Amino acid sequence: MCMLSCIAAGALVTVCGTPHREGPAFYVSPAGDDSYSGRASNPFATLARARDAIRELKEKGGLTEPVTVFLRGGTYHLTEPFVLTPVDSGTDSCPITYTAEPGETAVVSGGRTVSGWKAGERGLWTAMLPEVASGSWYFTSLYVNGEPRPRTRLPEEGYYIVEDFEGKDREPWAAPSRQFTYGEGDIKADWRNLSDVEVVVLRFWVSSRQHISEVDESARRVSFREETRYRYSDDFTREGARYFVENVFEALDTPGEWYLDRPAGILYYYPKPGEDMNAVEVTAPVSPYLVRIEGESLSQRVAHVNFRGLTFTHNNWQLPDGNPGDGQSAPAVEGAVYLRGAEHCSFEDCRLVQLSSYAFEIDEGCRDNLFCGNELGHLEGGGFRIGGGGADAHPDLRTGWNIIADNHIHHIGERYHAATGIFIQHSGGNTITHNEIDHTYYSSIAIGWVWGYRPSVSSHNEISFNHIHHVGQGVLSDMGGIYLLGVAPGTVVRNNLIHDVESHGYGGWGIYTDEGSTHVLIENNIVHHTKFAGFNQHYGRENIVRNNIFALGKEAQISRGRVEEHVSFFLERNIVFWKNDAPLLAGNWEFRTYMHRPGAPWADAEPDSATYMFDYNLYYNPDRPVENIRFAQWTFDLWQAHGQDRHGRYADPGFADPDEGDFTLHPGSPALELGFRPIDMSTVGPRKR
DSSP states (O other): OOEEEEOTTOOEEEEOOOOOOOSOEEEEOTTOOTTSOOBTTBOBSOHHHHHHHHHHHHHHHOOSSOEEEEEOSEEEEOSSOEEEOGGGOOOSSSOEEEEEOTTOOEEEESEEEEOOOEEOGGGOEEEEOHHHHTTSOOOSOEEETTEEEOBOEESSSSOEEOOEETTTTSSOSSOOEEEEEOOTTSSOTTOTTGGGOEEEEEETTEEEEEEEEEEETTTTEEEEEEEESSOSBSTTSSSBOEEEEEOOGGGOOSTTOEEEETTTTEEEEOOOTTOOTTTOOEEEEOOSOSEEEEOOSSSOOEESEEEESEEEEOOOOOOOTTOOOOSTTOTTOOEEEEEESEESOEEESOEEEEESSEEEEEOTTOBSOEEESOEEEEESSOSEEEEOOOTTSOGGGOEEOOEEESOEEESOOSSSTTOOSEEEESEESOEEESOEEESOSSOSEEEEOOOTTSOOSOOSOEEESOEEEEESTTSOOSEEEEEEOSEEEEEEEESOEEEEEOOSSSOEEEEEEOTTEEEEEEESOEEEEESSOSEEESSEEOEEEESOEEEOOSSOSEEEOOOOSSOOEEEESOEEEOOTTOOSEEEOOOOOOTTOOTTOOGGGSOGGGOSSEEESOEEEOTTSOGGGOOBTTBOHHHHHHTTSSTTOEEOOOOEEEGGGTEEEEOTTOHHHHTTOOOOOOTTOSSOOO
8 A cells, every 4th residue: 555645745655565464365376376376385376366366355255354355486387367356356345356476576478488499590490389380379579588589670770761662742741641652672572471561660759660562663662551541651751751661571681680470370489598498498479468457437446456566567469450550659559558447556666578469458447556666678569558538528427537646657668659658648646756768669658649739638637757768769759758738727847856868760759738738737847958948938828938948959959839829838946057069049039029910020029929938047158258148149248138038147056077977066056046946856767665
């Protein structure tokens, strides 16, 4: 059970950890038997049998004490998910907990062991899989001795480039596409099982996975079964996109790679040096889901069920036929652990690793759940995908007030590159705090999902004390360490540490308020070493950006997109520090009045009618004197003369070691004179357990 306390400002502090509580207990062991009693000396073999034993207990007289199911060390192989429905609920005073035996490691796996290996030609080993040949089993992930192994890839490193594509000289960029022209020799018509070959195209903020339907080698044109919604250009340019090809048998020439011949039902593997195929453990995933918590209706939820200290791994989720998986934040990708209509449930100190999907999918009607102290790593999808009913949905279908705290989410999007560490659609009141999110190919946290100023339920979310780093890694574009979208009153982005954000093309931002972001408070964050600006707003209304440090952006420090007839944001009491010739401000800084007269010069605008408001900010570039700095097109004097930063200064803030990420201020810093409050990052990221 999570112990909660409130501090003066009303922010929620989460301290996870459930003390042991006495009550009925059942035991499960890989060496057990479901015909046994389930007691310590005669454990069950499966989670499902333990669940059914609790149902029997409830039928006899209900729950009068908490119930615990202890999983002993070992691996529990699933061929179908472990399902809980409302009849499996506990109560506030009598929760039901599934936990590992203290000191032991219990692994819930959706995979099965592949055996019967035989040596073949070219150093390849093969295993016959009749279920694959019959069409009842197919997988795209494989693990050897617990480590993931890649399918074949061309080129082995880097990318091919689309040579030509339809719609190159016209808009829109979101143009349905299913064929392009490739470079000489990049794709061949005589590859084995051509329809199983996948072409992965990266551009904009997405990647698409498309299966080849036809290759015309004379025209060097490849066509696909699936249609992607984006043209094959590298971002908004007319240049061809990057792509690579997966699952080509003829490319199986690198140790550690594998290929599944679906028609023949043969798995090929090229062992790494030192791997003895008579001794290694090879695992292929079977079950697409591992746990499903399924409330049945608006009024029947699954409640007060806890999972603690368990490892979940190896699920076999696949994109639906015809879907190339090219949505922003990979919304087509489901979760290995699925919750719908769940409340007061928890996952604590669990590991969700080596999964072919998102780790968690928290769907409609999920409220007041806790996800604390978990590790989510090496995921082909993302970490958390949270969604619920929108503004027009029945209130009971709305999802919110969940706590995601003290988790480490890392190395995600390893198949679906656009997947996000924490992805929230149509959900409010959530607390996202003290997580570490790193090594993503797209944004780390993304919240919203109503474009523009239409009604949204994604309000009052708190994103605080998260450590976010190594975002993007140069693969996709148009991303942020924290990405917000739509009207979001009450949403707070506070005390986050964000650094090393690297996009492929444009848009590697630290904090990114996108289309319609409104009434968001962004304060006490440190953002540094981003490819583009530490803070970027595409368009939105009356956001407050205060008491942050934005430092060492390569291409810009603060940027803004669209100009509208209202104040975009108030930016005050921040420190902006950068080096070399990078601009301070990028984008559109037109200075309009609310009653803008077409063609009127900027100098005629009244200071209090600006569409952005800056004040009490401190700026400094040690490589350039203030007279060489431009605030958009203006000098600092002109910037101040027209009402911006009337109390702002250009002076050295006195950071301890900004190049190494130490932004401690010396006692006499001019920032303190402007009212800047030092930012304490000593507790950022997961807290000690």
